[in-house]
Amino acid sequence: MNNTSAGGNRLQGAGVARHVSAPFNSVAQNANPNTHTSNSHCAKVLAHLLAGNRLTAISALSLFGCARLAARIENLRAEGWPIISKSIKVVNRDGKTVRVAEYNIDLEVM
Numbered sequence: 001m002n003n004t005s006a007g008g009n010r011l012q013g014a015g016v017a018r019h020v021s022a023p024f025n026s027v028a029q030n031a032n033p034n035t036h037t038s039n040s041h042c043a044k045v046l047a048h049l050l051a052g053n054r055l056t057a058i059s060a061l062s063l064f065g066c067a068r069l070a071a072r073i074e075n076l077r078a079e080g081w082p083i084i085s086k087s088i089k090v091v092n093r094d095g096k097t098v099r100v101a102e103y104n105i106d107l108e109v110m
Contacts, residue, residue, distance in 0.1 A: 041066040042075050049083065049105040056090075056102050073103055082109040 044064045048055060060069040077083050088102045 038068075038072065038075070041068075042072050045069065045072050046076055046081065049081075049103065050107075052104075052107065054102050054104045056088075056100050058100070069103070070101070082106045 041060075041064055045055065045060060045066065048063070055063075055069060057069045060066040060072075066072060073083055073085070082105060083103055084106050085101045085103050087099045089097050090100055092098050
């Protein structure tokens with residue numbers, strides 16, 4: 001059986017086929033085929049950060065419905081925005097302390 005397709009590799013696992021795309025030529029390229037949504041998420045994330053606020057993945061999901069904050073941060077960094085990330089400790093719903101990324105913009109650089 002041929003496990004490849006024109007766009008990338010096809011992997012078979014646990015009875016479910018999934019498609020793995022080939023690497024991009026540019027970091028700034030947006031892989032989301034729904035560019036309207038991802039671009040509007042970028043705009044909302046940027047406005048929030050420029051207002052001096054911080055974001056985590058869970059806060060971006062809650063505030064903007066953005067399930068891929070790290071991807072939007074990557075898009076904004078590729079455009080030259082000085083976004084800083086740091087690892088912070090939070091308590092998850094099971095009461096366990098875990099680390100998550102928290103993002104903000106260095107407004108002094110601008």
